[in-house]
Structures are given as structure tokens and as C-alpha cells.
Amino acid sequence: MAAIxxxxxxxxxxxxxxxxxxxxxxxxxxxxxxxxxxxxxAIVMAIIAMMLSVFFRLxxxxxxxxxxxxxxxxGDKWAPDGVLDKNMYLSLVTxxxxxxxxxxxxxxxxxxxxxxxxxxxxxxxxMASGFLNMLSYWFFFIxxxxxxxxxxxxxxxxxxxxxxxxxxxxxxxxxxxxxxxMSLWLISITIFIASSLLGSLNYIVTILNLRTKGMKMTRxxxxxxxxxxxxxLGVLSFPVLFAxxxxxxxxxxxxxxxxxxxxxIGGEALDPVGGSPILYEHLFWFLGHPEVYIVILxxxxxxxxxxxxxxxxxxxxxxxxIGSLLAIGFxxxxxxxxxxFISGMNPFLGSVFVFTTLLIxxxxxVKAFNYITxxxxxxxxxxxxxxxxxxxVSTFVTGGLTGIILADATLDIQVHDTYxxxxxxxxVMGLSAIFGMFSGVYHWFPKMYGRMMxxxxxxxxxxxxxxxxxxxxxxxxxxxxxxxxxRYYQYTDFPMFDGIQDLNxxxxxxxxxxxxxxxxxxxxxxxxxxxxxxxxxxxxKSNTLEWTTxxxxxxxxxxxxxxxxxxxxxxxxxxxxxxxxxxQTVPLSPDEEEH
Amino acid sequence: xxxxxxxxxxxxxxxxxxxxxxxxxxSMGIGNKREEEISPAANKMNGALLLIFCxxxxxxxxxxxxxxxxxxLPVAASxxxxxxxxxxxxxxxxxxxxxxIVNFLLFFFSYKYAYDPxxxxxxxxxxxxxxxxxxxxxxxxxxxxxxxxLRTWNQITNFEGGExxxxxxxxxxxxxxxxxxxxxxxxxxxxxxxxxxxxNPMGVISNENLPGRIKELQDExxxxxxxxxxNILPHSQAMEIExxxxxxxxxLAKVIAYEQSGRDFSASDDDIIVKGEFHIPVNxxxxxxxRSSDVIHSAYFPHFRAQMNAVPGMTTYFKFTPTIxxxxxxxxxxxxxxxxxxxxxxxxxSAHYNMQMDIIVDTEExxxxxxxxxxxxxxxxxxxxxxxxxxxxxxxxxxxAEK
Numbered sequence: 001m002a003a004i005x006x007x008x009x010x011x012x013x014x015x016x017x018x019x020x021x022x023x024x025x026x027x028x029x030x031x032x033x034x035x036x037x038x039x040x041x042a043i044v045m046a047i048i049a050m051m052l053s054v055f056f057r058l059x060x061x062x063x064x065x066x067x068x069x070x071x072x073x074x075g076d077k078w079a080p081d082g083v084l085d086k087n088m089y090l091s092l093v094t095x096x097x098x099x100x101x102x103x104x105x106x107x108x109x110x111x112x113x114x115x116x117x118x119x120x121x122x123x124x125x126x127m128a129s130g131f132l133n134m135l136s137y138w139f140f141f142i143x144x145x146x147x148x149x150x151x152x153x154x155x156x157x158x159x160x161x162x163x164x165x166x167x168x169x170x171x172x173x174x175x176x177x178x179x180x181x182m183s184l185w186l187i188s189i190t191i192f193i194a195s196s197l198l199g200s201l202n203y204i205v206t207i208l209n210l211r212t213k214g215m216k217m218t219r220x221x222x223x224x225x226x227x228x229x230x231x232x233l234g235v236l237s238f239p240v241l242f243a244x245x246x247x248x249x250x251x252x253x254x255x256x257x258x259x260x261x262x263x264x265i266g267g268e269a270l271d272p273v274g275g276s277p278i279l280y281e282h283l284f285w286f287l288g289h290p291e292v293y294i295v296i297l298x299x300x301x302x303x304x305x306x307x308x309x310x311x312x313x314x315x316x317x318x319x320x321x322i323g324s325l326l327a328i329g330f331x332x333x334x335x336x337x338x339x340x341f342i343s344g345m346n347p348f349l350g351s352v353f354v355f356t357t358l359l360i361x362x363x364x365x366v367k368a369f370n371y372i373t374x375x376x377x378x379x380x381x382x383x384x385x386x387x388x389x390x391x392x393v394s395t396f397v398t399g400g401l402t403g404i405i406l407a408d409a410t411l412d413i414q415v416h417d418t419y420x421x422x423x424x425x426x427x428v429m430g431l432s433a434i435f436g437m438f439s440g441v442y443h444w445f446p447k448m449y450g451r452m453m454x455x456x457x458x459x460x461x462x463x464x465x466x467x468x469x470x471x472x473x474x475x476x477x478x479x480x481x482x483x484x485x486x487r488y489y490q491y492t493d494f495p496m497f498d499g500i501q502d503l504n505x506x507x508x509x510x511x512x513x514x515x516x517x518x519x520x521x522x523x524x525x526x527x528x529x530x531x532x533x534x535x536x537x538x539x540x541k542s543n544t545l546e547w548t549t550x551x552x553x554x555x556x557x558x559x560x561x562x563x564x565x566x567x568x569x570x571x572x573x574x575x576x577x578x579x580x581x582x583x584q585t586v587p588l589s590p591d592e593e594e595h
Numbered sequence: 596x597x598x599x600x601x602x603x604x605x606x607x608x609x610x611x612x613x614x615x616x617x618x619x620x621x622s623m624g625i626g627n628k629r630e631e632e633i634s635p636a637a638n639k640m641n642g643a644l645l646l647i648f649c650x651x652x653x654x655x656x657x658x659x660x661x662x663x664x665x666x667x668l669p670v671a672a673s674x675x676x677x678x679x680x681x682x683x684x685x686x687x688x689x690x691x692x693x694x695x696i697v698n699f700l701l702f703f704f705s706y707k708y709a710y711d712p713x714x715x716x717x718x719x720x721x722x723x724x725x726x727x728x729x730x731x732x733x734x735x736x737x738x739x740x741x742x743x744x745l746r747t748w749n750q751i752t753n754f755e756g757g758e759x760x761x762x763x764x765x766x767x768x769x770x771x772x773x774x775x776x777x778x779x780x781x782x783x784x785x786x787x788x789x790x791x792x793x794x795n796p797m798g799v800i801s802n803e804n805l806p807g808r809i810k811e812l813q814d815e816x817x818x819x820x821x822x823x824x825x826n827i828l829p830h831s832q833a834m835e836i837e838x839x840x841x842x843x844x845x846x847l848a849k850v851i852a853y854e855q856s857g858r859d860f861s862a863s864d865d866d867i868i869v870k871g872e873f874h875i876p877v878n879x880x881x882x883x884x885x886r887s888s889d890v891i892h893s894a895y896f897p898h899f900r901a902q903m904n905a906v907p908g909m910t911t912y913f914k915f916t917p918t919i920x921x922x923x924x925x926x927x928x929x930x931x932x933x934x935x936x937x938x939x940x941x942x943x944x945s946a947h948y949n950m951q952m953d954i955i956v957d958t959e960e961x962x963x964x965x966x967x968x969x970x971x972x973x974x975x976x977x978x979x980x981x982x983x984x985x986x987x988x989x990x991x992x993x994x995x996a997e998k
Contacts (some may be wrong), residue, residue, distance in 0.1 A: 023665045050818050087945045161942045167907055168890040168943060175944040248740045260854070261908025262788040264798065265769070265889035269789050269846055277891055277906055311708070313716040320726050342893070343904050344911035347752030351745050357736045365733040366726065368697065373725065375704040377717035382641035382709065390645065390705050397697045404737075408744040411683055412753060414900045417893060452630035458642065463648075470652060478659055482666045483897035485940040488948035496897075496936060499666030503659075532630075539631035573716035580715060595720045 027138075029130030032185075032553050035115035036448055039441070041137075042108025043525070045144055047518070049099035054515050056092045059485045061508025062491035075537040078156070087176050088491040090159035093487055094177070095151060097162030098185065102192055103147065105295040105433045107140045110196075110234075113298055113440050114203050114227040114264050120546035123212025123563050125556040132198045139195030143188045150184035158185035161487055163288065163525050166259040170251045173266040183252070186245050188197025193245075200231035200238075207231075212545075214565035218322075219584070220578070221544050221569045222315060225322050226301025229329040230294050236333070237290040237518040244283035251275070281343055293332040296429050297325065299436020300367060300396070303389040306439050309542045310386035311378030312580045313568035314595065317370045324363035324370075331360045338579055341409040342416055342539035350409045357407035361400065368397050379573065379580070383540070384458030391466045392435040399428025402477065403560045404414060423473045431469045441525070446539050450551045451532030452562035457524040461517055468514025503577050541581045543569045548585060568595055642709035649702035653695065669928050670895055672935065672956065675751045675899035676717075682747050689736060754912035760880040765937075766797050767885075767892035767905040770946040772937055773797055774873040775866055778825045778971060783884065784863020786851065788977065789846040791888070799972055805854045812847040816840055864973040867966065872934075872953035875917055876962035878880040882914040895940035896954070904941060917956045924956075963989075 008514065028034060055074070058067050066082035073079075078088035087269050115133065119126055129131045150157040159177030160168040165183065167446070172179040207228045211220075220228075245260040257272030259280045264270070308315040315321060337345065337353040371393045380386065402424040405411045415421065438461075447451045479500045484491060490503075510519035538547035563585045571582040576592075628634075671677045707718075723956055764775040764783050777783045790808055791797035819840045823833060853860075875881050885894050887905035894913070895902045903913040925933045939950035957965060 086948070090942065090945065090947075102811050103973050165891055171890070172971040174890050264791045265887055269791060269842070269847060271842055273908075276908060278909075311716060312710075314718065314720045316719060317721045317723065342902050344906045344909060347748070347754070350752070351748055354745055354748065355741055356740050361737055362730060366730055367966070369729040370699070370726075372701050373705060373719070375701070375708060377719070378704075378708045379710050379714055380638075380642070380705060380708050382632055382638050382800060383631070383703075385644075392957050394698055398694060401694055402741060404690060405683070405686055408682070408686065408740065408748075410679055410744050410747040411686065413751070413902050414616070414679060414683070414897065416902055417895075438933050454635065455637070459637070463644065466648070470655075474652075474655065475659060478663050478666065481668070483668050483895075483967075485938060487897065487942040489945075490948055493949045494936065494938075494951065495932065499663070503663065503666075536629075536631070539629075544962075555775065557977045570720070573718050574816055575718055 001574075009225070022168055027134055029126075029134045030553075030555060031115045031119050031127045031133060032423055032448070032557075033046050034133050035112050037137050037385075038108060038115060038140065039448070041141060041144055042104050042112060043522070044302050045099050045108065045148075047522075049104060050515050050518065052092045052096040052099075054512060055097070056089055057086065057508040057511040059089055059489065061505045063492050065283050076371050084489075087156055087159060089489045090161075090175070090487065091151070091157040091177050091181065094159050094161055094164075094185075095147070095157050098158075098189075099147060100430065101162060101291065101295065102189065103140075103519070105429070105437070106196065106234075106291065107144075107192065109295065109433060109437050109440075110227065110230055111137070111140060111199060112437075113223070113444070114199065114231070116219075117223055117546060118203055118206050118227060119210070120447070120549060120557060121224050121544050121569075122207060122210060122215055123545050123565065124206060124210035125562070127202050127559075128204055128210060133204050136195050136198035136202065139191050139198065141432070143191035143195060146184055146188035146191065150181050150188065153179075153181045153184065155179040155181060157181040163284055164248075165284075166248060166277050167263055167265075168249060169247060170259060171263070171265060171270075172252075173268075175267030186249055186252075190242065190245055190586055193242045196238050197261070200234040203227055203231040204235065212562045212565060214582075216588055218319075219565055221301075221566045222304035222318070222321055222325075223298075223301040225325055226297045229325050230297045233290045233297075233332060234314075237287040237294075240283055240423065241287035244280055244287070247283075248280065255480040278345055278510060280338070281340050285339045286333075288339065289336040290332045292425070292429050293328055295433045296396070296436075297328070299392060299433040299439075300325075301313050302440040302443070303371065303392045303438045305544070306385045306389040306443050306471060306571050307374050307393075308572060309540050310381045310383055310389075311375055312381070312572045313378040314372055314572055316373040317366070318568065318570060318595075320366055321370055324366045327363040328360060331356060331363070335360060338407055338409075339411075341412045347409075354407060354409045358404065361404060361407075364396075364400050368393060368400070383422075383442065384453070384455055384462050385439045387459070387462045388435045388439035388442065389507060391462070391469075392432050392439065395427050395431040395435060395469070399424055399426075399432065403428060414483075414521060415480055417475050418480040419484050419486055423476035423480055426473045426476070427469075431473065434464075435469075438462075438521070443540065444546075445525075445528065445532075445548075446535035447546055447553070449529050449532070450530050450553070452534050452535050453528045453532060454524050457520055461524065464517030464520070468510050468517055471510030472507050475507055479507075481505055484533055487559040538583075540578075543571060543583045544582050545584055548583065571595065633710070633728050635712075638710045642706040645702045646706035648696055652698070654921070656867065665941050669924065670919075671898070671900050672917055672919040673899040673901065674918050675747075675915055676898075677902040677918075678747050678750070682743060685743065686740065689740070720937060726984060727770065754882070754914055760882045760914065762882050762884065763875070764797070764884045764886065765894055765905070766888065767894065767939065767943075767950075768888035769890065769944045770896070770939070770950040771870065772939075772950070772952040773870050774952070775799070775860075775868050776966065776969075779868055780865055780866030782862045783856075784866050784972070785860055785888075786863075787849065788888070789849045794813060795808060796888075797868065797886075799863045799866060799868075799978070800860045801851060801973065802860045803864075803973065804976055805850065805860070808850050809847065809854065812850060813844055816843045816847065819843070864971060864993050866972040867969045868972060870952075870976065872955055874955045874957050874962050874965045877917050877920045879959070880914055880916045882912065885911045885913065888941050892939045892943050892950070893941035895938045896935070897938070898935045902940060916982045920956045920958060921954075 026395055055070060068082050070079035070084055071082040079087045125571040155176045157177055158181045159175055168174050169178055169182050201234045251259050257275035259277050260272035260275045304315050335353060335357040338357040341350045406424055442453055442458055482500055484497055484500055535551050537551055545563055548563050566587045569584050573580045574582055644986060667672050671680050766773040785800045786798045788798050790800055819836050823836055885903050885905045887907045892905040894905055899915050901913055901915050903911050925931055935954040937952040938952055939947055
């Protein structure tokens with residue numbers, strides 16, 4: 001068997017030599033290249049989504065003011081005299097949300113790190129199917145293009161919020177964005193779902209089947225566990241969104257009435273009767289809630305690895321961490337209707353979902369406490385990656401706590417769909433996941449590009465980002481508790497919201513600062529790809545398998561035989577060992593206990 | 596010209612940054628420092644900064660809490676709202692406590708255990724006792740939160756109104772709210788979306804307006820058919836008109852079915868429909884029957900701690916008992932212009948941000964007095980027809996006049 005694998009590897013190496021530009025950089029089937037493709041695409045998408053957010057923050061901070069920059073980017077139609085149009089405002093909010101949730105934090109985060117780390121950390125030559133993996137990226141790429149293109153449509157991009165509830169999204173006469181823009185949104189998301197499913201199936205199969213000798217499930221790094229559960233969540237929940245989108249397409253084009261009933265709009269009483277928008281809400285959130293965990297679990301996996309490595313200390317409660325991942329994954333499927341407490345569904349159903357939702361706090365609390373105990377009595381090295389992981393734990397805790405309010409149906413009545421919700425999910429899944437992503441990029445940059453990122457620029461980036469992040473979303477909780485609804489173009493029509501104006505200015509200023517701070521990251525990232533210091537094989541003195549591969553990328557990852565694993569990945573500072581780390585490939589000494 | 600200058604500035608900035616980077620890179624080469632080797636100084640500094648950040652975050656939080664107290668919602672103006680606030684405060688106490696403790700520990704440990712080459716980290720893989728503690732404690736706290744929360748939720752969401760509850764219909768459409776009172780008979784008349792016309796925005800059915808609506812639809816169909824016959828139209832336009840005729844026919848069938856059902860629709864005659872602002876009596880339960888004409892809206896009453904979506908095709912309910920009149924609230928918040936407000940809180944289109952309605956909470960007498968001043972549905976229909984006899988509703992006028 002080993003011989004066959006070796007022959008396979010040498011074939012790969014041979015093949016490597018005569019690869020053309022197209023097969024190496026464009027239609028690559030190598031997981032490392034695909035991972036880089038995902039990352040770069042996600043970075044571009046993140047820049048676009050961030051710019052959109054700055055545009056609407058300008059309007060919210062200084063309502064009705066003229067900004068030359070808005071006119072420059074959006075043109076005379078959407079920002080006449082530099083004042084943001086109110087339909088465009090809704091488009092910006094919608095596309096910002098869609099891109100961030102799906103393209104950056106689902107496709108970008110999972111796509112990048114699952115692809116990079118799964119084969120490298122389990123000791124596999126590549127993904128189970130390189131071809132499906134390539135398809136997964138290109139579907140992702142096409143759907144990204146379509147989503148961005150929808151911003152340039154005459155009638156404007158989709159603008160019913162990223163949840164695109166019908167009938168608003170189903171009826172072109174309800175708002176301009178529900179025309180062609182909405183069609184493109186649906187097409188893009190459908191392709192995205194295909195991409196996500198191809199990727200997820202591949203991850204699951206690879207993790208189950210291609211682990212190297214000795215790599216038991218209980219010796220997997222927590223990153224892999226997180227990617228594994230994320231992929232399972234994706235496979236089980238995305239098809240439901242697919243169904244929801246398909247029914248919406250039918251309502252829009254074929255005259256069906258799954259979601260529509262008794263509608264009088266624009267001077268017309270429409271035909272459809274018998275449908276219910278609540279059906280869409282159920283289908284959407286059946287994906288939508290697991291989606292939140294699809295976003296956050298990979299980030300938590302990355303944090304587990306980075307915190308342990310840089311604390312020079314094993315992750316505390318490895319089995320409890322796996323258990324809590326499984327518990328969160330399972331519970332995430334039975335909590336969706338907590339987004340719908342006041343949708344008009346039966347209130348008794350609401351009480352069931354209050355119960356299941358608050359249960360999720362228990363495994364989440366276990367994770368947070370375990371992270372903190374991992375730091376306790378550690379010997380912490382503050383790499384930029386480490387700083388981002390620590391900040392992740394902080395935002396995960398802070399944002400998770402406000403979730404307790406929202407999970408309580410009684411309290412949700414008051415804060416539902418206000419800025420409190422916006423603040424909550426941006427802290428707990430926006431900031432946490434993006435911090436996890438940054439952490440991963442800083443930590444595995446040497447593995448991806450064979451060079452180091454500059455740590456000083458990394459520090460500057462970290463501090464400005466974390467200050468900006470908390471600066472934006474912390475005051476937002478107050479705006480929400482004051483009763484300010486989300487997705488409002490301006491608040492000047494209500495005397496009761498006069499008081500939030502100065503907070504809105506503060507939020508916008510922090511948002512602009514945080515946006516500029518990302519320039520430091522971009523510079524550092526692209527500069528380091530070409531000019532960064534050459535990396536050594538194991539710069540962070542880490543135990544996991546990816547650091548046993550050569551710095552230069554080769555097909556098949558390991559030049560010789562596949563590594564054999566003898567221990568778990570967290571033997572840092574083990575008593576009786578000379579070095580403060582023991583790679584997974586080092587056999588146990590005769591008198592040594594595993595852990 | 597300005598754009599050209601902007602582009603020039605950007606190019607210059609990029610060149611500038613590149614030059615700085617070059618200098619930086621050269622100077623790095625001299626020291627021959629490896630990026631992955633974080634110096635003890637950098638470690639110390641970042642550790643200390645984390646602790647400072649934590650304290651600044653706490654200070655920022657407390658500053659906001661104090662300086663922005665006045666933007667928070669005033670005391671709840673409904674009976675259940677006070678319970679919601681008590682529950683909310685109970686939750687805040689737990690959340691604030693955990694927020695301060697956990698964040699402090701996180702940042703403090705980061706600061707305290709910054710790298711020291713003389714020390715070795717403490718190898719601690721797991722500790723079942725500790726893990727049991729922080730599984731059980733959150734479980735207990737959450738059990739309390741769940742039980743307390745659900746008790747309140749079950750009280751609030753018993754949407755059956757009491758004996759003397761005031762039934763009110765709340766109707767959302769792009770982009771305003773309409774309210775309908777049941778009138779003296781305390782019964783809201785029937786409605787159907789095919790009955791909606793300019794003067795009858797909620798599609799209320801009465802014995803009087805059914806024949807008029809039938810005539811109106813028949814006229815429209817006739818007119819469209821004439822259009823098709825008399826004009827030579829492009830195919831697409833003809834299709835459109837044909838489609839419209841089909842829709843009208845189906846609506847007509849529905850309206851005729853109402854007429855032929857032999858049901859009595861007189862319950863709507865004394866209904867009262869208001870826009871702009873509406874009044875409710877203090878200390879009496881108000882049960883809202885919430886409907887939507889077009890897309891999902893959400894009826895949000897922040898001062899009463901009440902909210903429920905308005906969903907096209909179905910009626911949703913929410914009930915609350917206002918406990919503070921508008922006048923008393925003005926005294927409480929020391930603002931003579933204060934008004935309770937109903938907002939839309941589910942994105943519903945371009946003017947979503949300004950879909951509002953004032954709510955006036957009156958004493959029972961003031962409320963009755965205000966109600967007497969309002970026109971009944973039957974009266975509105977008559978006056979609308981008188982105002983616009985040219986809209987082809989002479990038939991309807993005749994029927995009403997006969998009555």
C-alpha cells in the first residue's frame with residue numbers, strides 16, 4: 001500500500017515539473033493553490049463589502065450630508081450630489097451582509113483554511129477529490145462575480161436585507177432592488193450553495209478516509225474537528241436554503257404562491273392566494289442558524305490551535321472541546337425559529353425554541369472557559385495571530401452574552417430587529433470570525449507563501465482593528481436598546497432618536513478608522529508574498545503535521561513517505577521533555593503517557 | 596480634473612508607501628531579526644496593552660452607560676412592559692457580571708503570563724472537576740433565566756383578549772399604518788383584499804359597497820376589452836392587458852361570491868378607520884389584529900415593549916394594557932412634545948425608515964369623546980362618493996341613498 005502511495009507521489013512530483021501556467025495557477029487541483037485562490041477572492045470580496053459598509057455608515061453618521069466620495073463611486077443616479085439614495089442604501093446594506101456572511105466568512109474562511117489545513121494536518125497527499133475541489137472554487141468564483149455584478153444593475157442590487165424575505169423580494173413592484181438585482185442574487189446564491197456542498201462533501205470524505213497512520217480521530221487537531229463539523233452542518237443545511245431559493249424563484253417567475261397570499265400592492269390585487277411568507281422564514285433560518293455556526297466554528301478551531309501553540313501549553317480539555325463542538329453542531333439545527341419569535345408563528349413554538357437556544361450557551365461557555373484556562377500559567381508569545389485569537393475569545397464572550405437577551409422570547413419582543421441585534425451578531429460572529437480569519441492568515445502565512453508577514457505591521461493592524469471593532473459595535477448596543485430599528489435610512493424623522501445621533505457619529509468614525517487599518521493588512525499581505533522574510537520550516541515551534549512539510553510547496557505535500565503520528569497535537573511544555581514542544585511524529589518514549 | 600488629481604494622489608501615496616517599505620526592509624536586514632522571534636520587549640508591551648485595552652473597554656462601557664442614559668427608552672407604558680423591564684434588568688445583572696469577570700480574566704492572564712524564557716508553561720491537559728464546575732454553573736444560571744423568561748412569555752402571548760378588551764385592527768402597507776375600530780357593535784367587519792380601492796384602503800366589506808365594487812370591476816374589464824378590440828397594440832402590451840383582464844375576472848368572481856353568499860356584512864358599517872394618529876384608552880386591554888396589505892411589516896411599539904409582524908395573508912395578534920396616558924408620560928419625560936410611536940420594524944421598501952404613526956393614550960372619557968368625532972365606515976364611503984361622483988360610482992351612491 002505504502003509503495004503504491006509512494007509511486008503516486010513521485011508521479012505527482014514528476015507531473016509537477018511540466019505543469020503549465022493554467023493548470024498550476026488557474027485550474028489547479030492542488031489543495032494549497034485552491035486555498036490561496038479562496039483566500040485572495042475572499043480578500044477582494046471583503047474589501048468590496050467593507051467599502052459598502054463605509055458608504056452607508058457615512059449616511060448614518062451624517063444623514064443627508066453630501067459626500068463627494070459617494071458620488072464618485074455610486075454615480076449621479078445612486079448618490080445625486082453626493083447624497084446617498086435611499087434605495088441604494090438598502091442595496092448596500094443587503095449586499096454588505098450577503099457578501100460578508102456567505103462569501104467572506106463561509107466561502108472565504110472555510111474554503112481557505114479547510115483546504116489548506118485538512119490534508120496537511122491529517123497527513124494526506126491532497127483532498128479526496130482534487131477535481132471537485134477545483135470545481136468548488138470556480139463555482140465560488142462565478143457566484144462572487146455575479147453577486148458583485150448585481151451592484152451594477154440599472155434597477156439596483158437586491159435590497160430586502162440579506163435574509164430576502166418575500167413578498168418584498170418576490171415582487172418586483174415592491175421595490176426597485178427586487179427586479180433584476182434580486183434575480184442575480186438568487187442565481188449567485190444558488191451557485192454558491194453548489195460550491196459549498198462540493199467543498200463540504202470533499203472535506204468530510206477526506207477527514208474520514210485519508211488520515212495518515214496513527215492519526216486517530218482523538219488525535220486530530222481541533223482545527224480539523226471544527227472544519228469537520230462545519231462541513232457536516234453545511235451539507236445538512238445548505239440544501240434547505242436551495243429549496244427555499246428555488247421556491248422563491250418559482251414565485252417570482254412561474255406564478256406559484258408558496259410564499260404569497262392576499263396581496264394588494266401598487267394599485268393591484270395580485271392573484272396568488274394560500275401561500276405563507278412564514279414558510280420562507282422557516283426554510284431560510286433552517287439554514288440561517290446553522291450558518292452562524294458554519295461561520296464561527298472554523299474560527300474557533302483556528303483559535304484553539306493558535307492559543308495552544310503560542311501559550312506553549314496544551315489546549316485545556318481537548319475532549320470537552322470536541323464534545324462542545326458536537327453539542328453546538330447538533331443544537332444549531334433545533335434553534336432556528338428564535339429568529340421568528342414575533343413572526344406570527346404560534347407562541348408555544350417560541351417557548352420550545354427559547355429552551356433549545358439557551359442550551360447552546362452551555363457548550364459555548366465551556367469553550368470560552370477552556371480557552372481562558374489554556375492561557376492560565378502559560379508562557380504566552382504575542383504573535384499577531386495570537387493577539388487576534390485572544391481578541392476572538394473576548395468578542396465571542398461579549399457577543400455571546402447579549403445573545404442571552406435575544407434568545408429570551410420575552411426580551412426579544414423589544415429588541416428584535418433593532419440595532420441591538422446588529423451589534424450582537426456583528427460582535428459574536430462578525431468580529432469573532434474575522435479575527436479568527438486574520439489569526440489564521442498570520443499563523444499559516446509561512447505555510448501558504450513560504451515567507452513571513454511583518455509582525456510590527458501585524459501589531460499595528462491588530463490594535464487598530466480591535467479598537468475599531470469594539471468601537472463600532474459596542475455603542476451600537478445602546479442604539480438598539482434605545483429602540484432604533486435596523487435598516488433605517490435615517491433617524492431624523494423621529495424626535496425620540498435625536499439622542500442616538502452622536503453615537504452614530506462615533507460608530508461611523510470608528511468604522512472609517514477600522515476600514516483604513518485594513519490597508520495595513522493588505523499592504524503587509526501582498527508585500528510579504530513577494531518580499532517577506534523567507535520562512536523556516538516550523539517558525540512557531542508547532543506540533544502539528546503541516547510544519548513537517550517542506551517550505552516550498554510540492555504536490556503530495558511530503559517528499560518521502562507520509563508521516564506517522566504517535567501522539568496528540570498538544571504536547572507543549574510536557575514535563576520531562578527538553579524542548580517545550582513535541583511534534584506529533586515523535587514516538588512516545590517507553591515510560592510516557594499519551595496525555 | 597478632481598478625479599485626475601485624486602488618481603495622482605493615490606499613485607503618489609502608493610509610491611511613497613513602497614519607498615518607506617524599502618527603507619524598512621533594508622533596515623530590517625541590518626538587524627537580521629527573524630519575524631517569528633517575538634522580542635521580550637514586544638511581548639511585554641503587547642501583554643500590557645491587552646490589559647490596558649481591557650480597562651479602557653470597561654471605562655468606555657461605563658462612560659456610555661452614564662452619558663447615554665437619557666437616550667434609553669423611558670419607563671414601560673404598559674402592564675406587561677413593566678414585567679419585561681424587570682426581566683431585562685435581571686438579565687443585565689447576570690450579563691454585566693459575566694462580561695466583566697470573563698473579559699478581565701482573559702486579558703489579565705494574557706498580561707500576567709507573557710513569555711519569560713526562564714519559565715516553563717504549566718502542562719495542564721484537563722481537569723474534570725473544573726470542567727464540571729463550568730458546565731454545571733452556566734446550566735443552573737440558564738435554567739433560572741429560561742424558567743423566568745418563559746413564565747413571562749406565556750403570560751404575554753395569551754392573545755385571547757379579555758371580556759372588555761378593545762379589539763383594534765392594525766393594518767400595514769407601503770408606507771403607512773391604518774387603524775380600524777369595531778364601533779358600537781364591538782365587531783370588526785369582514786374584509787378581503789379584492790375589495791381594496793382608494794377610498795377603502797383596508798378592503799372592508801359592507802352590504803352597501805359590494806354592488807359598487809362589482810360594477811367597478813365589470814367596468815374595468817369592459818374598458819380593457821374595448822382597448823384590445825379598438826386599438827392595434829404591440830403583442831407584449833396586448834398580453835399585459837389580457838393578463839390584467841384575467842386578474843380582474845378572478846377578483847370579480849370572488850366579490851360576486853361574497854354578494855351571493857347571502858351573508859350580512861353590516862358589522863362594518865359602524866367601524867371607524869383612522870390614519871395619522873390613533874387613540875387608545877388607558878388601563879384597558881387593547882388587542883391588536885395585525886394585518887398587512889403587501890409585504891411583511893412589523894408593528895413595533897417600543898414604549899409599550901410590544902412588537903408583532905404584520906404578514907400578508909394572515910392575521911397576527913398582540914395585546915397589551917397601556918398604563919400611562921400620553922399626558923402623564925409627557926410629565927414623566929419632561930417633554931411637552933412627547934408622543935408614543937408605532938414604527939415599522941421589518942424592512943419593507945424604500946420609505947421603510949419613515950413608516951410611523953402616533954399613538955395617543957387617553958383617559959376613558961377623552962377616548963370616548965375622540966371616538967365620537969370620528970366618521971364611521973359607512974359615512975366615509977358616502978362622503979368619498981359625494982366628493983368624487985365622476986369616478987363612476989353613481990350606482991353605489993344611489994344604493995346608499997336609497998338606504
